[in-house]
Amino acid sequence: MILNASGCLDALTAPDVARGLDAFVTKTVTPRPRAGNEPVRIAETEVGMLNSIGLANPGIDSFRRDVLPRLAELELPIWASVGGFSMDDYADLCRQLDEDPVVEAIELNLSCPNVAEPAGSVAEIVAAARAATSKNLYAKLSAASGDVGSVAVAAADAGADGLSLVNTIRGLALDPQTLAPTLSTATGGLSGPALRPIALAAVFACFKATRLPIVGMGGIATGRDALEFLAAGATAIALGTILFSDPGAPGRVRGELAIELAARGLAEPEDAHGLAHREDPAMLPK
Ligand SMILES: Cc1cc2nc3c(=O)[nH]c(=O)nc-3n(C[C@H](O)[C@H](O)[C@H](O)COP(=O)(O)O)c2cc1C
DSSP: OEEEOTTSOOTTTOHHHHTTSSBEEOOOBOSSOBOOOOSOOEEEETTEEEEOOOOOBOOHHHIIIIIHHHHHTTOSOEEEEEOOSSHHHHHHHHHHHHTOTTEEEEEEEOOOTTSOOOSSOHHHHHHHHHHHOOSEEEEEEOSOSSOHHHHHHHHHHTTOSEEEEOOOEEEEOBOTTTOSBSBTTBEEEEESGGGHHHHHHHHHHHHHHHOOOEEEOSSOOSHHHHHHHHHHTOSEEEEOTHHHHOTTHHHHHHHHHHHHHHHTTOOSGGGGTTGGGOSOOOOOOO
16 A cells, blocks of 8 residues: 655645555644644755755645545545644544544644654654544554653554554754855654665664554655565655655555565565564565
């Protein structure tokens, strides 16, 4: 299953790209509208991209009234990403979306490096969200915490149905001439190729710790990358930064993944699930 990473695709302006996905994940929505951070909010580095968008979004009321009905026209499963600054924010957002038949799953953004951390632990927020919705609930975690496996266990114990791994990691880019920070916020979230081995390790650790379904993301750009995330324990993968340079990535990665699977004697993506954890590291069936 191939999804987009939250905030990396606007399905309403690029519906053809969205239709190449198995489900569309919205940009994170918050209780009230947010303008986001001042420009400059994007910087390129040799190993990925830094962003400090700061959760710019129209707020939940406009999202439900204006955005969700239009997303429904795509006839794709819609995952709503939600973010807040307190347990009550998350619970309230989940309660509202629980009533909306357009939303198939809710992703809790617990890990945005560009806004203040929400008050309350991951366990408390997931528990509050769980009490507010019976929809499929995914906890999106960062690899920045020392032991993401333990955080994943806490999310699982609090009632998460799955995990989205990972969000960006804080990074800094300096203007080569002035040596001042390029982004208005100084630091931003690093995504793209540099994140990939870090994300892969997080998926590996969280599969081992929880066996929950996992949407793996972080620098995935090819079918080979996607295969590695499945082997590490992901049940689905999401494309983020690659969509900015290659909007055709969903179809391309899907085709490349099929070739990578076939080359290893694997019939379906599910056959690769968790393979990196097998006790017998012998060759794969041919
Ligand atoms: C421009 C931009 C905006 C993003 N906005 C969000 C967001 O609103 N909510 C969220 O959970 N993650 C957001 N992310 C993080 C991505 O969903 C994803 O976790 C991260 O970029 C790693 O995947 P990638 O390396 O394939 O891009 C954003 C990333 C980028 C680059």
